[in-house]
Amino acid sequence: MIRKILMLVFIAILSIVLVAGCAGSSGDDNGDNNSEEQSDIDESTDIASPIDIKLSEFKITPSNITIQKGETINFKIENDGTTFHTYTIEGLDEEVRLQSGESNSFEVKFDKPGAYGVLCTVPGHADRGMIGEIKVEE
Numbered sequence: 001m002i003r004k005i006l007m008l009v010f011i012a013i014l015s016i017v018l019v020a021g022c023a024g025s026s027g028d029d030n031g032d033n034n035s036e037e038q039s040d041i042d043e044s045t046d047i048a049s050p051i052d053i054k055l056s057e058f059k060i061t062p063s064n065i066t067i068q069k070g071e072t073i074n075f076k077i078e079n080d081g082t083t084f085h086t087y088t089i090e091g092l093d094e095e096v097r098l099q100s101g102e103s104n105s106f107e108v109k110f111d112k113p114g115a116y117g118v119l120c121t122v123p124g125h126a127d128r129g130m131i132g133e134i135k136v137e138e
């Protein structure tokens with residue numbers, strides 16, 4: 001009787017392991033084959049701290065960001081507005097240009113302490129509020 005129970009438990013464990021194994025490998029295949037979104041997420045969690053930024057009429061949210069010197073930031077910019085906007089960091093060669101509804105990301109490592117101005121370079125947009133600042137603290 002006990003042997004029979006042990007046998008059943010053994011079979012049950014074996015089948016769970018097999019099912020889990022199959023599910024795991026098929027999941028990996030899907031990820032490798034078709035998902036760009038997944039690889040984006042992996043990159044950001046590996047090295048850089050992600051910051052989500054939204055552009056709209058006429059603001060950058062969040063407008064002010066404070067980070068630590070030496071940090072690598074993954075900026076994920078989304079245009080939530082109804083017209084074209086940019087996310088431009090002054091003093092760096094970083095600019096993301098986005099049509100309504102588009103999003104994009106880039107990484108910057110901030111080695112020097114200081115303040116960088118941020119703006120949308122579409123004429124008139126900075127004047128109407130699309131400005132901000134990135135503060136890099138020692």
Ligand SMILES: [Cu+2]
Pocket residue numbers: 084085086120121122125130
């Ligand atoms: Cu703009």
